[in-house]
Amino acid sequence: MYDLKKQGQAAKQASFVLMAMSQEKKSKALLAVADSLENNADKILAENQKDLETLLKNPAKASFADRLKLTKDRIAQIADGVRKVELLPDPVGEVTGMEKRPNGLIIGKKRVPLGVIGIIYEARPNVTVDAAALCIKTSNACILRGGSEAFHSNKILVDIMNEALDGAGFPKGSVSLVEDTSRETAAEMMRLNEYIDVLIPRGGAGLIRAVVNTATVPVIETGTGNCHIYVEKSADITMAREITVNAKTSRPSVCNAAESLLVDEEIAKDALPAIAEGLKPFHVEIRGCEKTVKILPQAVLATEEDYYTEYNDFILSVKVVSGIDEAIRHINRCGTKHSESIVTKNYEASQKFLDEIDAAAVYVNASTRFTDGFEFGFGAEIGISTQKLHARGPLGLKELTSCKYIIYGNGQVRG
Amino acid sequence: MYDLKKQGQAAKQASFVLMAMSQEKKSKALLAVADSLENNADKILAENQKDLETLLKNPAKASFADRLKLTKDRIAQIADGVRKVELLPDPVGEVTGMEKRPNGLIIGKKRVPLGVIGIIYEARPNVTVDAAALCIKTSNACILRGGSEAFHSNKILVDIMNEALDGAGFPKGSVSLVEDTSRETAAEMMRLNEYIDVLIPRGGAGLIRAVVNTATVPVIETGTGNCHIYVEKSADITMAREITVNAKTSRPSVCNAAESLLVDEEIAKDALPAIAEGLKPFHVEIRGCEKTVKILPQAVLATEEDYYTEYNDFILSVKVVSGIDEAIRHINRCGTKHSESIVTKNYEASQKFLDEIDAAAVYVNASTRFTDGFEFGFGAEIGISTQKLHARGPLGLKELTSCKYIIYGNGQVRG
Structure with a gap:
């Protein structure tokens, strides 16, 4: 049986290290990822070809080929997307609303990563890199579960990213792919509350509905637009x-x-x-x-x-x-x-x-x-939220973070 | 069978009216609720007595009596709590970050109610009034599902509040009680995504876990503190x-x-x-x-x-x-x-x-x-969130709202 729990555990461990990762280190890692993707374009295309061949054996699925297919140009675009994310301001660490209470406690709100983000998506290999880059930028670990039709493409992309992240001093588990694409393992992922802080499904109405109905992990519902x-x-x-x-x-x-x-x-x-x-x-x-x-x-x-x-x-x-x-x-x-x-x-x-x-x-x-993160000026987007909790509309970097209260005291106790 | 769907529908309808409710009208309603609770203290105590008598027949539950018991003083305190909520600044309607984009679109973020909030809680009749007051103040409709041991107390409290709300021009369905306290109906409530926007469970670890495991409606997890x-x-x-x-x-x-x-x-x-x-x-x-x-x-x-x-x-x-x-x-x-x-x-x-x-x-x-909404200076609290989505820590009025983007154009189309 596929050990998703172990994968979750590794991601959670990594997330504690990422929490304190400097902006400099994250930037270096993102640039290394972008270069590495371009330098390994041939390997990526070979794996992508395997996925395409399998897909095209089933004529009913031929219409997905366009989303699945990678080319040198597309890989260059994907790498450029990573470089653009690197350039964006980092929301993590900002402290706002620092105020002194009558009892002398000083209370403020600090922006922190969400922790471990689970992304569930369809057969679009570009999402694998986009999502990972946005998570790296915001100090989140991520667990990626892409459509089975893109498995070989996703696997090579994640392997290449991990080599670059490793070289940049990132902990193992920062970015990982669910290598068992069965429905059972997807369902297990949606209920892995111990290790996953938030799920973001990206895809059609059917996928979103399945996630909302199965998940016990908090979900950011994205996507459907009537x-x-x-x-x-x-x-x-x-x-x-x-x-x-x-x-x-x-x-x-x-x-x-x-x-x-x-x-x-x-x-x-x-x-x-x-x-x-x-x-x-x-x-x-x-x-x-x-x-x-x-x-x-x-x-x-x-x-x-x-x-x-x-x-x-x-x-x-x-x-x-x-x-x-x-x-x-x-x-x-x-x-x-x-x-x-x-x-x-x-x-x-x-x-x-x-x-x-x-x-x-x-x-x-x-x-x-x-309605789009780029058109709204966020410089990035991981989806468009149609729920009211947490964030509504285009999800930019800030929406991939949470807050915690930090309180400075000098011995205060409550009367 | 209890018609929870109908109740949800009424709440949803009411929420659209509440969305545009003026601060003045909400204030009048809250003050009317507070007065009405005090003026009807005898009726409330009589119903509360019924709950207490049933509870005390079961010696194992005697320890809950203190939470369940109302007195004239406690009712006065509850009414004062409502008056304090009335005095707080109203977060709804605030617009922030209004900015002009290069194409001339003016985009801002407007604070809006969540819509319909479901509150699931234990046998504490004070929560019935607290939660309703916070929802009224923030233009949310609410569906309250309290512990069965407090049913008579909750019913009379909601009836009295509704009379006052009716007099203040609030739509029916703004505040309602789930009158069937079975587990099946509670579970149905947790999956009523069509009508309920957010669930907030308030209570012990067992209650919270049950809600997280059953709900498909987005949940704000509150409470447990190790x-x-x-x-x-x-x-x-x-x-x-x-x-x-x-x-x-x-x-x-x-x-x-x-x-x-x-x-x-x-x-x-x-x-x-x-x-x-x-x-x-x-x-x-x-x-x-x-x-x-x-x-x-x-x-x-x-x-x-x-x-x-x-x-x-x-x-x-x-x-x-x-x-x-x-x-x-x-x-x-x-x-x-x-x-x-x-x-x-x-x-x-x-x-x-x-x-x-x-x-x-x-x-x-x-x-x-x-860690408390009052100690942090929020003037109110509906619980303490221990999840990372939406809000973390004490949940004040602002945390009972969402945002929407509002965009002023003059004919812009996307190239």
């Missing part, structure tokens, strides 16, 4: 069209792409044809309510389920609403609390939407596609 | 004695009480008898390692399990350690990440302890008993 564009009655129709087209078509497979369009009844007759015209070159299928179908003959009738669906495809659900109240109710009911946008010229409507929509990112007059 | 006092070799022995006596004996039943004492080998012969002398009037049982037993003949030999135990009683485990490295390793292995204190005169030792101990609150030269 995002809406709401065109309020005062909206500039040209702006509404541009935002909708961008949010739907610029990259439909990602979580911040729009999946649903809501249009106020009062302007639906003008707005819907204009927006549909903009979507036409992208062959977007429109699934609308009865009112939509009356205005847009090319639309098919949506089912109730459509309004809950993240298509990740060139499909858009559309609903004509009576006004902002119905729009907000609909979004809060059907959305996934990711990113929501209103197009409006009305001050009151903009404020109401910002106040009452329950989502990680709420926009006025902009595309939902901006 | 806290240590470490007497470093340079320590002032008088200070070490006073801190240990205070941390162990001032209120042994609470989570920030010390359960274990570590003493450097070099000063054990002087420090241990002095500390034991201080503990003597409190009849503290000492369970020590072999070295301890040699120095303190009154000590009994500790088992390995003792070092993992939160006694909540006049018992103290003691270990003589070779130095600060062993002390830190021992605490990080056996502790519960709650509160840990070093007594020292040495600068380097103090910094090392603050850096390397993995706990919510790390002290130099002070009693662990200060």
Whole structure:
């Protein structure tokens, strides 16, 4: 049987050493990792080729090949990503809110690593390096569990990183791969509370749901985005069209792409044809309510389920609403609390939407596609949180840390 | 069958209204709740009497009577607690970090309620009111699930609060009690992800473990404290004695009480008898390692399990350690990440302890008993978090909130 407990133990041990690791040492390690990946590109490509060959034996899985495939260029990009992480400011160690209490105790809050982070993800070898680099930067140990289709690629990547980390004086166990990709071992990982402090699943809705349902380790839920564009009655129709087209078509497979369009009844007759015209070159299928179908003959009738669906495809659900109240109710009911946008010229409507929509990112007059750690200026991202605990929205370096209170006394006892 | 789903739905609906509730309205509601509790003291006492009579039929449970029993004075104290919460600054609505991005988007972070908070607790009717008041103040709806022994008390308290909330224009479902106290319904509550945003268990180690193991709703783990006092070799022995006596004996039943004492080998012969002398009037049982037993003949030999135990009683485990490295390793292995204190005169030792101990609150030269929302100056507390996600240490009003990004644009689309 695979000894995940032992792996967890090693990661936990390493995390205590990493806690006190200097920024200099972490920087050296990251640069060594980046160089080592580039210098070993041939080895990586050979292992990646094994994964690709196995994958392509199963035609049903051929569509995953693009995510799985590495090239010299992609490896260089991945290495550059590590170098960019190295350049970011280190959040660990910052002390804030240091205050003196009436009894003379001085209390402050110190930013510290989370400890051991478990990352569960699909067959994307780039995530292996990205996630490890972000954890190294924030003094966290990490246990990586990637999709089985990428096993050989992940194994060689982790081996190469570990050689570099070893040379940089990092303790064994700082970065490790779960080498048994069975579901049982994944489930065991999700309940390894003794050694793993936080789980971050990265992937599709099915993966996230499995982790949330199985885990006893605290989870940061990421990812699924059923995002809406709401065109309020005062909206500039040209702006509404541009935002909708961008949010739907610029990259439909990602979580911040729009999946649903809501249009106020009062302007639906003008707005819907204009927006549909903009979507036409992208062959977007429109699934609308009865009112939509009356205005847009090319639309098919949506089912109730459509309004809950993240298509990740060139499909858009559309609903004509009576006004902002119905729009907000609909979004809060059907959305996934990711990113929501209103197009409006009305001050009151903009404020109401910002106040009452329950989502990680709420926009006025902009595309939902901006919800992203880089676009928000964090310089990095390990996912987008759609839960309310700990962190919401793009998870940057700071979101990979926790705090502890530090208290300076001179003999105080409690009366 | 009890319809918990319906109750969850009502709470969720209410939470959307509460999200936009003004501070004025919340203040009025809290004051009305406080008055109403005092005005209905007789009704409350009558229901409380029913719970007490049932409890006392079972002699094994008699020790819980003190926690369960209400009096006019206790009700007045509870009402005053609500008035104090009303006076605290409201964290909801604050916007921070508003910044302009190169593309003209203005992005900021707005503090918002968590939504629906589920509180699972033991037979302490005061928690019913405390928790509800903190949730009202922070615009959260709450679902309360108290111990079955306090059912009649909790029911009348929630009924009285709801009458007052109703009068203050709060939506139904803002505060509700799970009226079926079966384990099945509790388990259902822990998995009601659709309607409950966060679970906060308050109680003993068994309750917390049950919630962590069963819940799919995100949990803030609170409570268990296996806290240590470490007497470093340079320590002032008088200070070490006073801190240990205070941390162990001032209120042994609470989570920030010390359960274990570590003493450097070099000063054990002087420090241990002095500390034991201080503990003597409190009849503290000492369970020590072999070295301890040699120095303190009154000590009994500790088992390995003792070092993992939160006694909540006049018992103290003691270990003589070779130095600060062993002390830190021992605490990080056996502790519960709650509160840990070093007594020292040495600068380097103090910094090392603050850096390397993995706990919510790390002290130099002070009693662990200060880990408390009131002592830390938060003016309120719903528990003490021992996990690293979301919040660590005392949970005040701010910890009952989340954030969302708000983004002002003027037509931006992503390139």
